[in-house]
Amino acid sequence: MYVFEIWSSSQSFCHGAFYNKRTQNALYCLAHMISIELSPKNPFHLFFASREGRHNLAVTNFEELAGSSEAAQDLLRTTMVMHLIAPDFPHVIETNFELADKSLIDRLYHHYGQKNPRIFASRNQIDLDYGREDKPNVHADYVNAHSGGLDSTYRATKLVAAGKSVLAVHLKNLNPKGTSLESRASKAQAEAWGIPHKELQFINGSRNYGSNMMRTRDLLVATATALVGLKAGAKEVQIEGDFVRDKAEAQFSEYEGTWDMFSILIKKLGLNIEVKGIDAGDIETIGELIKLEKVLDKPILDLVQNCFSAPFQLPGIRRKWEKAAPGIATASSEHWCGSCLKCRRMTLGRLYYHDPKFDRVPTSEVKFFVDDTYRWMKLYPEWRGMISDSFMIHLGNLTDQWGI
Numbered sequence: 001m002y003v004f005e006i007w008s009s010s011q012s013f014c015h016g017a018f019y020n021k022r023t024q025n026a027l028y029c030l031a032h033m034i035s036i037e038l039s040p041k042n043p044f045h046l047f048f049a050s051r052e053g054r055h056n057l058a059v060t061n062f063e064e065l066a067g068s069s070e071a072a073q074d075l076l077r078t079t080m081v082m083h084l085i086a087p088d089f090p091h092v093i094e095t096n097f098e099l100a101d102k103s104l105i106d107r108l109y110h111h112y113g114q115k116n117p118r119i120f121a122s123r124n125q126i127d128l129d130y131g132r133e134d135k136p137n138v139h140a141d142y143v144n145a146h147s148g149g150l151d152s153t154y155r156a157t158k159l160v161a162a163g164k165s166v167l168a169v170h171l172k173n174l175n176p177k178g179t180s181l182e183s184r185a186s187k188a189q190a191e192a193w194g195i196p197h198k199e200l201q202f203i204n205g206s207r208n209y210g211s212n213m214m215r216t217r218d219l220l221v222a223t224a225t226a227l228v229g230l231k232a233g234a235k236e237v238q239i240e241g242d243f244v245r246d247k248a249e250a251q252f253s254e255y256e257g258t259w260d261m262f263s264i265l266i267k268k269l270g271l272n273i274e275v276k277g278i279d280a281g282d283i284e285t286i287g288e289l290i291k292l293e294k295v296l297d298k299p300i301l302d303l304v305q306n307c308f309s310a311p312f313q314l315p316g317i318r319r320k321w322e323k324a325a326p327g328i329a330t331a332s333s334e335h336w337c338g339s340c341l342k343c344r345r346m347t348l349g350r351l352y353y354h355d356p357k358f359d360r361v362p363t364s365e366v367k368f369f370v371d372d373t374y375r376w377m378k379l380y381p382e383w384r385g386m387i388s389d390s391f392m393i394h395l396g397n398l399t400d401q402w403g404i
């Protein structure tokens, strides 16, 4: 039905197109078509070529996923395809493997006002290798998508404190920054709290940056984590909540309606697991973790890793605090630079909710912290969009609380 021709017209940006043979109308511009291939050596290594080069998305230690249900593996491949195409919304997608659950891809396009893509099977289809089921070496009722930051720490320790069995799954290199630090921190956390830990290692060349990453990231996070959890017998996967109700305000993977639809899809595919988004506060979460530290009698806050500063910058930035507020610097963890939003959040929460480690911090240092934070917000207005109401309210109340 379709023929392929090279356009000679110099007026067009198309270098080639699929034509309808009967009408001779161009159906798809090649600029809007991609061919996604699955590596014959790794059933979770997808890639496509564009003018900018080759774009890979892979789980390199894919043996961790072998033997889990075929429907679950297909679903992960679908969410990986979505993460690869989300930056461009190509009109035509060709794959060399059978792509299940195309409805999920249609919903993604629909969310952004795009027409459903045409998805074709290429001529060189490869046989999917689902691997052999090996005996699970870990058992847990809950599986936590565990980045090693504040929110995933909160979810995991809350489950531990409630006496539940939980497996922490870290997706290494899925986020562009601080990945080896996060990986090390998430392992150290699991060890300290006595819970099992698994890591999926990603190669991520998907070109999802900034808030646009949230078009598809959390669907991929939930599905990859669920797959590891299913092998351990988990019935619930916990991810970051705070889903957005208003469709117009939400990226696809943070939209509440997406998760309602995703839950139905998971049931339809026969996967015996539920995805639950756990809402965490901002500064309040630090207060909760101070309480959980007392309940568990295990370190929590000192193990949290989500500083925005690069490791090579951290000692230099921290030096300012060691000089001007040595009590705060000494009481803070090795992961703390003091000056980025995440580290200021940590200091604010530990001071406000009376972390015993901060008992000896003098009022003069608290005043320095508050004044410096107001100054920092004025100097760097680009951070304002990321500063929560909770942060501002707690910062204001800290002044009253400490009489400064």
Ligand SMILES: [Zn+2]
Pocket: 306, 307, 308, 309, 335, 336, 337, 338, 339, 340, 341, 342, 343, 344
């Ligand atoms: Zn920091």
